[in-house]
Amino acid sequence: MNNDSGEPPSQAFRDPSILKVINIPAVTDPKTGRPIILWRDIQAVFKNADSIRNGESLVSFMIDENLEQAIPLRIAYHPGVVLDVLMETTTEQTISIGEAVRLSQIHSAGKEESKGHVDRLNQTVSTSAIADNTTDQSPKTIPEASQSSSMLTHNTLHNDSLNTIMSGQAIMNQNFELLKDEITKNKELQHQLQELQQQTSQQLLKKQEEILQVHQHNSQELLKKQNELQQLQEKQQHTSQQLLRKQDELLTKQEEMKQMQQRALERLINLHTSVQAVLTQTYELHEYPIPRLFVVLPKTVGFRDKFKSFLSDQFRLYFLCECGTHTMTEDSKIQHEIHLAKHEGYDLEQPTKFFERYGSYVLTLMNMIKYGVVVAGLVVPPLTSLKIVEGLDSAQKHFEDVMKNIAPLVNDAINFLQDIKSNNEDGTELATETTEFDQLEALEGADLRQLESYLKIKDQGRVLGNLYRIVTPEGHVKWVCLDHFKASYRESAIRQFRDIVQVNGGRFIEEKGRVEIKMSSNILAKQFYDAMIKARGVQELDITLEWDATMDDFRALSKAVTKANVIDLTIVGIHFKSPVLDVVNRGRRYDPILQLASNSRVQSLRLEGFDDFFTRISKSSLISAPKFRVFSMDLKATVKDKVFKSLNRFLGHCSSLATLEVRLDQEYPITMVASNILSKTHMIESLKISRGELFISAVVSNGMIDTVELAIEQLDDLHSNDLKFIKKDNLKRLTIYHNPLEADKLADLLRLTPVLSHLQIGYKDERRFSAPIVGIEVQDIIKMTAPETLSKFESLSIDYKRLSLTASFYQGQIQEMTIKIGRVDDLRFDDISFIQRSDFTQLVIEHTHKADDDRLGVILRHSPVLSYLHISRLEGPCLVKATTLDMKLQDIVNPITAETLDRNQSFFLNCRRLTLTASLSQGETQGMTMTIARLGDLTSDDLIFIRQGQITWMVIETIPRDSDGYHLDDILRHSPALRQFHIGFKVDHGLTIDTVPELKLQDLVKKATADSLSNLESLSIGYGRFTLTGKISQGKTQNMTMPIERLGSLTSDDLRQCQITWMAIETIPQESDVSRVADILRHGPILQQFHIRFMEERDLTIITTPELKPQDLVKMTTADSLSKLES
Template sequence: MAINQDNEPMQAFRSRLADEIVDIPVRMDPRTGNYIVLWSDIQDGFENAKSVRKGTSLVPFITNDNFEQIIPLRIAYHPGIVLEVVVGGSTQAEPTAIGRETGDHIHILSSPFPADFNSMTQDMTTLTTTDYNANSQLPVKYSDGMPEESQSAVHSFNQLYHSYFQAVMTGQEIQAANIIQSVNQHFDGLQAEMEKNKTLQEQLVQMQQEMLQMQKQTLERLAIIQGRVQALLTQTYELHEYPIPRLFIVLPKEKGLIDKMKNPITDQYRLYFLCECGMHTMAEHSKTPPLIHLAKHEGYDVDRPTEFFERYGSYILTLMNMIKFGIIAASVIVPSLASLKILDGLDTTKEHINYIRSNITPLVDNTIKALQDLKSINTTGTELTMDAEFDKLEALEGADLRQLESYLTVKDQGRVGNLYRIVTPEGHVKWHLREVVELNRGNYIEETGRIEIKIESSNLARQFYDEMVKARGIQELDITLYWDATMDDLRSLAKAVAKANVISLTIDGTHFKNPSFDVINRGRRFDPILQLASNTGVRSLQLKGFDDFFHRTSKPSMTLAQKFRVFSMKLEVFDEKTFQSFQNLLEDGPLLTTLDLNLDHQYSVVEAISSILGRLQKLESLKIESRGRSIAASVSQGKMKVTGLIIRRLVDFDFDQYKFIRKDHLCNLTRLAIKYTPDEDPLADVLLHCPRLSHVQIGCKSERVLAIINRVISTRERILQEERSSCLRTLEMMIVGLKSFDVLADCDDYTYIQSILSFAEDSNAFGMRTWIRLQNKMSSMDNDPVNDFIRQHGWSIVFFDENKTKNDTFAAILDDIPSTRAAQLESLRFNTINFTASGFIRLDKIIQRSPNFKGLGLNVHLSEQGSLEMAQSLLSQYGTQLFSLELYGYVEKWLPEIASSFPTRDSFPNMASLKLKSNPPSRCIPWIVAMISSPSQILVSSSSDRSLAKNVVDKRSTRSDSEVTGSWTKLRRFRLRFAKLQPEEWRQLIQAIDFSVLEDLGFYESNFSREQLKLLIDCIPNNIHEVPLKTLDLLYTRLRYDDLLFAELQRKALLVTIEKYVLRDIGNKILAFS
């Protein structure tokens, strides 16, 4: 809904003769309290306003009970809709192009009136209702003594006369309308001379009448075209009848054919689909309605063009005339060809698309002529008038649309023409670009009938509900309401869900507050949700962010018998009222099988549930989460058996403190997770008292890992020695907090060890895999806990990352691991500055004796010639196994050498992480682009150093097809620190980034600015449902604080955390904020 600066509602209007939207203030009728728009206000905004239309319907004036128009005249307010004003003598079928001016300048067509006017008229049979012969030019005789100024005026009038006919016959309606205005001005200027010269008067009057006649015929011609096109646009289809877009045009394929249209049978054509944008895709606050335009696709070659045109010729001719002249029909706007807006969105990087853009008018005209010539051949010379031809025209049936694709050469396997099918609020099936569907950050998984969407206003919500109801087959709805929804808003949602027969509903109410304007419904705000669950087919209900849910539901709604089988809720408030309401809700859910709760007061909830378990006869599964703790239980016949626990510390296992967890409950415990390092004795106690425990996870400090592993192993051996059975199969030693190990993460000030032990059934044997990231200087002393772990279980190491050891200690320790069991080493990452030549020899020996080795990560310090040669040797030897590369030191000096030796990603096909910690020279930008590009991207060379860019391309192009597979691992991580790049260099880098798998991106302490952020946001695709980007490091950049840009980034990349310490202007000071 449009509002002005004073937050008052506005009604949007547009003239049928112009694209501009005019907002007119809305007034409130004091008698009825309804919003209205005064007719006088409309007339002030549109001169000669005659009527107002909504689509094809007339908007009537408001009347009283006796159906008398109320004075002053007024119409009803239509929020969110652009009404059309009929101006002057315009009619319902009024073309958009006629009468629309582009400026004050009138261009006079200089070429003489064509001598072959008769043949031109015959060629355009379908565009005229009768032949018109204007070949005989009327000689304009000047009277003796006629002033030179008058002679010039007569000459100009004659030029305008012929220019007008040429403009009309070539379809230049805007030009023709402007010429008419100029003709009238010249005619008025010749009044004095006409009074003296009767012959001149007769000639000019006749010429003017002929122009008026031609104008009338033009309007009749366009009215016929518009009527037929409107019939096509309003044709509706069921979903199964509409497998391919119905709107398309056909153009000659090659330049050389533009003047060779006499034999259409042998000519080649290409079909281009149209995106059906219209009022139903108009953004809420936009004043300009979207226009139909060519889809973002290169088009499809037409096979068997003769057969194709014989079947679809009349239909195509209508569509070609539609884009030539423009039309407003069926809530869509087709721009006239003269405006070139039909070409908006085309990819101009393709050569043939540029050709189309430059020659669209003659291409359209020649297609029309080819179709007319084909009609003439098929009718054996019989003249076919426009009326006769259109009488044969029928809208395509579903079968016609399904067979259309058989005439096309389809090379891509994606959606036809990059278009996406939706249903409009009126129930019409339309084909749109995917980004149109995703305007509300929505995702439709057609295979499962699931919609995930985030909506920001009630108006947009109503539009979505209408589409959802008519789309059919929607089984699951996950909706986030990004505004403070009222009871009426939730009632609308419930009504739509019921009509659409949604089975599984998830509502995110995180953004709900306490609406001050909905005070009357404060205590029953969420009633529609419970009523929905009791009266419809919803079987699964999940609520997020409803913190005061039980305070905003009435008692009658609580007593409704709930039909849902799955109930999930995240709730923070759990006071006495909530406790009682919660019990009432569960008691009235006899069909409930699964209960999943996330609450602050975990144990009070368990107590509440325990008291009514006997009445929940069908309940099978219970899960309760609270402040990092989690209880999972199976339920049978009202009895709870705890099967899984996540606790912060082992002291939380105190049975006396938490009475609801009784020892008999734990007899069925199968999974236990402890977030922080436990003591060994209590842990052994748990293992002894939980005989069915099969999976244990422990977040543990690295120095305690060895002791806890050994205690678990010895406890399990004790159980087996006592001839008891042990169900323990897996022990996971994780990072503190139960964090998983990331092999691409940077080293920090801590050492991390993650181990997974797999135990055999009723045996002491076990397998083991270990990941180590070593930051502290590792000692060779026996009392070093990490060294002790390596000595005892070093055989289990699959990944080792070190950054601090000196004098080849790292290689020595690995080399000294006892070979009691087969080595499992798969990957290493190390800093080359810590190694000598002898250290590399030992390291290479370790790799050679590790049969499973497949990955190497290198942190390369480029300080001198020796370090460069060492780096080149390592990269040459292990390049195909490289998964991580970090270059730092004197990068500006030595990076060109690296880039020259390894110019393409084919040198490092498995690299997933790239980090540069220095300002790269301009000549290396093409190399960085090559490293971060996806396999499908084309390397764009930098103008700053053509030689290196050419080298990058040449090295790749000279390799054989077997060597260049065009496929490599896409980057998950890219960091560029201390860079000071030019805008063009930033553009090349950012546009090369592949966001389909990238999780970590950073430009720490660089000159990355607002312009680069805008470009980065634009480059994040809309067609990825969930962009994987999790971290964006913008610390100490030149970026100033911009709420809107950060919000837009968060909208596109929902998972991202922005690490920023950016500048913000406050008064005359610039402060930094993190």
């Protein structure tokens, strides 16, 4: 027990057999500092101590860190508790045996004492009888007593007898008869006592045996309980160890979770910061030609060209609608949260370079749509709400896939971009200048302008993503979808404005908010201005004033532009003279135009035909223009000093001017103009100067020119004064449209530009190839770009009539070279010799004939590093049958796949009647795609090549005829590797109208699911009246989709044996189609989705036949035969 005096505590123990409590002092554990009792101290007091028990619980020995019993053995200190010490022989057994021995001793003692008393009594009686002369009286034996009560009786009798003897002989004689009776009774009592003793002994022995048996049973039970207790203790120790281990793991996981949460919080903070930088960045109109918000998602299920590059094949870019508080109106009923634009997206043209340039920006936006953000009046819902895909047309299959799989698509894209980022950090992939991956947070204007070059655009002439450009009241540019565009502007006002623009011969591009118009009078101009102000949808205005406008006319234009919130203004004044009615205002005629720069709305102003602009403005019109960014004008006045003074004063008020474009006449030296401009403004970033056929574009920083790009028609257009401007070691890109005639002049120019990195010679426009060009040869130009001359040279582009060359350089060595040949027979001997010596990696041949076989073989044999080959022999839009001049397909393919081209990666062939695309590895074809115009156009040599069984993807552009059935069977039978098969999907192909019947749909499906095509995965057939698309697995169709233009266009055999699961009829069926609808549904037992709808983009023919009623259609679709119909 604890001691208040400060002495060591002691533990109370007791032996249950003697019930005596003994205190044993405790000692202090040196490791834990806690009191303990050593086992050897317990055994010193209790010699046979076996274990310690606290009530009903066994006290265990203490263990160490290895879960072994601590040495020396010890138990824990139990304050305020008396512990029981169990001996090696248990308490119950000790008590039972001791009691039995004690009873036996008492019994033996009683027996001896009783016998003594009886003997003494017999002796006394015998003596008395002799003394009294008693005759012939023999002493009788007194029975022995066995019980304590008998002994007491005998003692009392014995005392009485002694008293009687002592009282006298007389009394004893008198009572002798009585004594004889007592002796008789005593004998009987002794006999009874013996019998009782025997019974008691037997019972005692029996009881001892029972006690021994119970003790043995209890000992076994106790041992069993001890074993169970020991097992339970071991189990408890194991459980304790596991619990401790689990607690350690839990603590570790909690710490990791805390760190992960901290990292996630830091990532979210960084993400919010990056997204805020992106969303709050404002662009000027000239810097914002296309939408800025976009994401890149993996492609969903569809027909893919498996032989293009991996990245190009796997990803598609989607633009986002920038709706927000700026598109909200009081009665708006639509959501104003950023979402995917209603467009199918764009494939990537150069995916590797795209991700190198825009990867970090795309990763930021991908995380933005995954987690959501609210910033600067813009709301991006988190991906879990799926609002990012709201508003998409789910009826279009592509959007349906995107809507269903948006979450995994976003996660896959994020993982892919993070892998690229990790690889960049490790330096394992994309090691060529990819450090900007981590640096790019928001796009600059130049980045946006170059984005379009990375996209494969099919809908030329349309704005990217079907988005419309608007300008907020604060002057910020946003790109929104049509719904939010209509929500921002009044539809009726826009319609009226559109009519006025059309009546005046103008053009209104609503997607960009751009108007191009010519006004012939101020009256018509006033009507146009009023409509423009009401419409509020014009951001760019390009207006030509075709009358000699006065100051009042310019003032009216200025007011209209300000009220309509126009940002980009171009005014063409080629018809301006000196109006007679405006003589008074002649010196300040253009003041209203100049004041537009300071209205905080117009950010870009281009003036064409204002030759005397700076001589017709007053000093009072020059006020601060803090938001003015772009200015373009002509400098053709004769009074140079006055023009430069006015220009300098104007530039002094434009503190934010970023781009200045000046068009000079032949009298202005470029060096003087550039120096004068740069001395007056230090904020300018881009300076463009043109003079005749000479164009200079300079990048400026802090009033100093960083880089210059020069484009000239020919070297003779350069003046001696212009060379001073070029000699400043900043010319990076040079374009010469005509091939220089003198090599020395070009060499001298290249020596003056040591930092030149890009050189282009010749026209890109092939219409300029009409006349032959004579000049410096290709090999001579390449020599001029030697590293000792141009150490920083990066690219070279040369366009000749017979061939063109594009090459990239690194540290003076050619990295990649592409040669494009018009016709092989146009090549000269020097050209072939140059090609043989050149390590070009890509070769494009536009046309070749059988006569070119030898030259083509020579070129390919001397092209060891060729990785891409494209041969096209398309002579026009019309398909013509093969002639004997055409090379055989195998004659072209065999040289390509020869061992000399072991580094060749892919090739493309266009043989008029068919095209062939293949990827190669070590001279072996990996995947081959063949597009056939008509089966009937194939030659026997083509069929021999096809029978080699290397085709994996096949397209037949026209539906085969009945007469082509044999050829189709033969082709499919010898195409065991075919995986995708498409029929009738050449949209831009002029098909010949033929009366030959086509193969039936069920025949085509049957042929495509033959046993020989075990690897076929997908099938698509496009008839004029409908299309059929399906997946195939092991020769059986899995999912067949059929959109039908008109129900009446189907034949009776179209649906036989075709297991359709999804069907859409684009027009409402007529009453005359009731039997046909019933027949379709009756033969569609596995039909799961059935849609009847209008196609919005299709002009439907008006038919007077009444349509089926809705209840009739519903009744047909709920028939018993459509047990699997879902929607």
